[in-house]
Amino acid sequence: MIYFDQAASSHPKPPVVGEAMLYALNEIGANPGRGSHKLAKEAAGIITKTRKTASRIFGCSDPKKVLFYQNATAALNQAIKGLRWSKGDHVIATTFEHNSIRRPLESINKQYGVSVTYVPWNGDESEFLKQIGNSIRTETRLIAVTHASNVTGAVTPVEQIASVANQSDIPILVDASQTAGHKTLHMRNMGIDMMALPGHKGLLGPQGTGMLMIEGDIDLHPLNHGGTGSYSENPGQPSQWPERLESGTLNTPGIAGLHAAMQSYETRNIGNVPRETILSQTVLQGLKQIEGITCYGPDVQDERMPIVAFNVLNIPSQEIAMVLDSHYDIAVRAGLHCSPLTHETLNTTNRGVVRASFSMYNTEEEAEQFLQAIQEVTESYNLV
Incomplete structure (x- = not known):
């Protein structure tokens, strides 16, 4: 199979x-932090070294504020719902948000009366930053943004947004689900206060792993309460990090795999243009030459993540994905991609888009076969 669904979950590892x-x-096999025997200590060592590695790679000052969750969604929920909200508070987000940000924001809107402004992103950076600045109120408590659209691969100017946020002393939360493993991310240098990311996408780590990293003194109250392996005499949740925000047994095998994935990432992150970026440009250029194809997102010369979104004629995107799977053994994703605001912006809500996404393991030959398949599919529908 040609696997072009890397933005959902990377394969292979x-x-x-x-x-x-x-x-x-x-x-x-032992439980980290739940015993003094050597296996428990070895398990705890895996957790500790993974925190330190993530802290170094992603510029988080305190490894104890590298927190493990089962995915980026859980990490984003902790970041958003863990803040202290009051009626009348305000949040700024974008129209490119995945439901992993949008739904927690809608939840605090209903629970606390927090209002949310979704700033549209259309590729005009200066206008976008101007609208974010104009959206700031005295009640604004958070700016939450995706670093790159999971639908189109368009990259938002996070450093500039962080600068605007920091000038008004507003914390910024970044969803790095589509950029971690593809772009260099450094929280301190970029001015990011909180950053969430999954292990299983661009980092090429295992599913069931995610991280929330906190830079500075942000007070989050825990969404989960329970055993932490230490401070057990206290009936309340410990105030110490990371125990404050991590209850229950961690996914030690998954975190071990995540650590190996991050080490692998460090060895290949040497400044060259990644193979997946070149492939996305090749596929986008090829699609634009096929009559009847509509492409979405940044143009070939613009920065984008290794994602290409398109539609074939007026055919529903799910139908195209089904044809590619059943007749060509090509895996893509179609539909709304858990990001309905993006599709409202693109005017594709009724049929979604077909998304092809790439990793370092994909090849030029696969890209050529994919383009040939799309050419054939388009021609076949034109004959109907």
Whole structure:
């Protein structure tokens, strides 16, 4: 199969990822932080070194504020719902938000009466930043933005947004789900206060892993309460980090795989243009030459993540994806991609879009086969 659904979950993984997971599962198996025997200490060591590695890679000053969750969605929920909200508070987000940000925001809107402004992003950076600045109120308590659209791959100017936010002393939360592993991210240098990311996308780590990283003194109250392996005499949740925001047994095999994935990322993050970026440009250029194809998002020369969104004639996107799967053994994703605001912006709500997304393991030959398949599919529908 040609797997062009990397933006949903990467496949395959670097071999070291599975090896690290199997070792943690079969050779260690113990509960981190829940014992003084050597296996428990070894499990805890995996957790600690993964925090330190993430802290170094992503510029988070305190490794204890690198928090583990089962995915980026859980991390974003903790970041948003963990803030202290009051009626009349205000949040700024964008029309490119995934439901992992939009739905928690709508939840605090209903629960606390927090209002939300969704600023449209159309590629005009100066106008976009101007609208964000104009949307700031005295009641604004948070700016929450996706770093890149999971639908089109368009990249938002996070550093400039952070500068605007910091000037008004407003914390900024960044959803790096589509950029982690593809772009260099450094929280301190970029002015980011909170950043959430998954392990299983661009980092090429395992599913069931995600992180929330906090820079500075942001007070979050925990969404979950329970055992932390320490401070057990206290009936309340510990105030210490990371225990304050991590209850229950962590996914040690998954975190071991995540650590291996981050180490692999460090070795290949050497400044060259990634293979997946080149492939996305090749596919986009090829699609634009096929009559009947509509492409969405940044143009070929503009910055984008390795994602290409398009439609074929007036055919529903799900139908195109089904044809590619059943007749060509090509995996893509179609529909709304959990980002309905984006489709409202693109005017594609009724049929969604077809999304092809790439990783370092995809090849030029696969891109050529994909373009040939789209050419054939388009021609076949034109004959009907």
